[in-house]
Amino acid sequence: MVPTSARANEGPLPLEVPARTGATAGRRRILFVVGDDADSLWLHFSYVLANILGHEYKLECSWVRLTNERGSLQGSHVDGMQICKTSARDLARLFRYPPAQVVHALGTHAIRHCQRARWLVYPPPLLLCFPGQEPTRTPTWQWLLDRATRAKADRYVTADYESRASLLATGIEPHRATVIPLATRRRTSPSRAVARAAVEANHLRFVLTASFDLADPSDSQWLALEILAEMIHRGVPSLLIAAARSSVVAESVWQRAHDLDVAANVRCTELLPDTHACVVGADVVLLTGPQPAAPWLALAALDAGVPVVKSPKVRLPPAVAELPAARELLHPLSREDLHTWLDTMEDFRPRASRASLPRPKPAPVLPTLDDVAKEYFALYRQLYRYRPRRR
Incomplete structure (x- = not known):
């Protein structure tokens, strides 16, 4: 717990966990934008992550699915997911009302439109990009790596260091590529x-x-x-x-x-x-x-x-x-x-x-969802504390 005097010198932390009194007023909003090319593994993980952020950290999580002429995403597990046209202006409206502090873009199409929409919103929300599988082999991703476009994203998140190395090889600055592992289990269930x-x-x-x-x-x-x-x-x-x-x-x-x-x-x-x-x-x-x-x-x-x-x-x-x-x-x-x-x-x-022998209990190969959610929450606070005033 940070002392009050030290916190006054740093300024308020916008994503600080509020007291668990049951009140929902003033809850910070996390927006998940899903493109039609979103990786299904990241989509399922994002749903579980949003569930923990909503229950444990009292953050309001909303979902938006982008549509285009090539069809819609299959296998959505989110009830009440909003449908939005692939327009930066329409997406910017969802960024504003209600205001979104953090945006998770799943898929290259979602990344492209979220980066455009940030120019129409002030203050702009934090943007975390999840490219998914093999992001460097598509023409769309090469367009995303343009210098002016790349400056719009706060972080590109990968699950392992090999994927991060692939991103760095394409020209992304090291401080913009973050490794946060995937997880599937809670500590207690x-x-x-x-x-x-x-x-x-x-x-x-x-x-x-x-x-x-x-x-x-x-x-x-x-x-x-x-x-x-x-x-x-x-x-x-x-x-x-x-x-x-x-x-x-x-x-x-x-x-x-x-x-x-x-x-x-x-x-x-x-x-x-x-x-x-x-x-x-x-x-x-x-x-x-x-x-x-x-x-x-x-x-x-x-x-x-x-x-x-x-x-x-x-x-x-x-x-x-x-x-x-x-x-x-x-x-x-x-x-x-x-x-x-x-x-x-x-x-x-x-x-x-x-039959009488106990089943061996292997050691888990991944961290718990609680630890991973804590890393994401710490990343939100870090980016909010040091983000520039204007883009």
Whole structure:
């Protein structure tokens, strides 16, 4: 805690955590602007980060999705997300009313329009850019690296130092590139304890976890239910934890499970915000298709030390595939037919001879969400304290 006298010399800190009295007046606003090319891994992480900033730090988090002629973003988990045209003037209006102190731009399209909109707002909000995967290989990103344009962004945030080195190689100043790792788990989670207790009640039960993003009956995500049905048909007591994107998708999962007569062996839960609870008690995580949540679910599984079996169609970003734990826990399939999946499942299901042995608890490979949120909050305060008066 900073003494009052010292704080008076520094001036007020605009993003100081207010007293938790339940009042919402004067809450600082964080705006997340999502482009149609936003990386799904950063999108899921941003939702979880916003959830912590809102509950723990009492910051008001709002979401805006930009639209253009190429379509809209798939796999949004945010209720009440505003839709905005790709116009700097319209976006600047959202910056002003109500005033946004910090803007997170997800995707190169969002970065470009947010940088333009900052010229129309005074005082301009802080701008944090999340380029996502391989930002230096697109013509749009080369345009963003122009000297006049680059000066508009306060920070470019990456998840590892290798990505930061790629940004520095393109001409970004070192003080504008910040490394803040991704995270998927909280320090304490009541739902995680409930999930672990439910799994440990039956050591011989084979627990699978899969994500369900869409209600489309032809999507490859339903292969997880077919795998569950075949494992039960083979006499293996199995349980599927279905991490659904929304209640509508959960209803579709229940209906499909009833059709396959495996509804009693399916547990539907929310994918966000506590994804770690969906994977912590599983024996294996299934990535049956290129769903938007596949990279995020794989990251949570690797952090929990749970094996991941993925389809050949699933492409994981370097932030996930290059983790040290991925060498041992990530198992890509050469084919994606049902028999290949079932033969692979035999390698992971628990045996009766090992039922009495406690499951090993691997060390986490990522920091906690609480620590990462603290880093972001400290970055907000630092940028506010030293930001220039005008751009």
